[in-house]
Amino acid sequence: MLEKTSLNNKKAHIVEIFNSIQGEGLFVGEMQTFVRFSGCNLRCAYCDTSHNKEISKEISVKELTKELEEKSAKVVSLTGGEPLLHSDFIKELTANFKASYYLETNGTLADKLEQVIDSIDTVAMDIKLKSATGEENKFKENEKFANIAKNAKNFFIKIVFDENITEEEIENCVKIAKKNNTQIILQPKMPLAHNFEPEKIFNKFYKKYEFTRLIPQTHKFLNIR
Ligand code: SF4
Incomplete structure (x- = not known):
């Protein structure tokens, strides 16, 4: 049930708003309107998002609503950065x-998710692995987050990985997915390292948990934004 919120016209730093085709995860190929929020609580080594607030613009809910109307938005992808830093x-x-709301998140801010979960249709939760990001693993936070995210209509876990993924990481990811009966989408880190065979990692996951798929980022080789 959507709690009615009066329009206080809150503001947030937003880097860009654009229509494009979703290139990752369970809804790959779907037309979405992307709202890219500024700022993140993590610093992944492979991050392609600028954390520089200067390149964003502070806009209000009213202004964003107008822009979404102009873009005929049906599915709104809340992305970043970490969009939950802007939960209010x-x-x-x-x-x-x-609209249908699709949240792309690093899966660490459970309290913020709790604030908005009733109005989110899809939670695409990343589990950020130390072997790929250089950041410490946050499995405890991920577990707490998944426990709330499973209440959304659609919930899946996305894992960006490379040849350095460890058995312990695989075990922890599978444990979280199993506990919440949710799909794992494995996404190989691009560009692929020489001699790296993502299929071997997929098979390791699949042996432990069959509810796993291997889907690369399609927008990169289709030249889509
Ligand atoms: S969580 Fe996402 S936006 Fe934040 S640093 Fe990692 S890749 Fe970049």
Whole structure:
């Protein structure tokens, strides 16, 4: 049940808003309107998002609503950065602009997710692995997060991995997915390292948990934004 939020016209730093085709995860190929929020609580080594606030623009819920209307948005992808750093803004936006909301998140801010979960249709939760990001693993936070995310209509876990993934990491990811009966989408880190065979890692996951798929980032080789 959507809690009605009056329009206080909150503001958030947003880097860009654009229509494109989703290139990753379970809804690959779907037309979405991407709202890229500025700022993140992590610093992954492979991150292709600038953390420089200067390149973003502070806009209000009212202004964003107008832009989403102009873009005929049906599915709104809340991405970043980490969009949940702007949970108050998202709560107000979802109450004032009707659409299907798709949240792309690093799966570490459970308290913020709790604030907005009732208005999110799809949670695409990344588990960020130390072997790929250089950041410490956050399995405890991921577990807490998944326990709330499973209440969304659609929930899946995405894992970007490379040849350095460890058995312990695989074990922890499978444990979280199993506990919440959710799909794992494995996404190889691009470009692929020489001699790296993602299929071998897929097979390791699959042996432990059959609810696993291997899907690369399609927008990169289709030249889509
Ligand atoms: S969580 Fe995402 S936005 Fe944040 S540093 Fe990692 S890749 Fe970049």
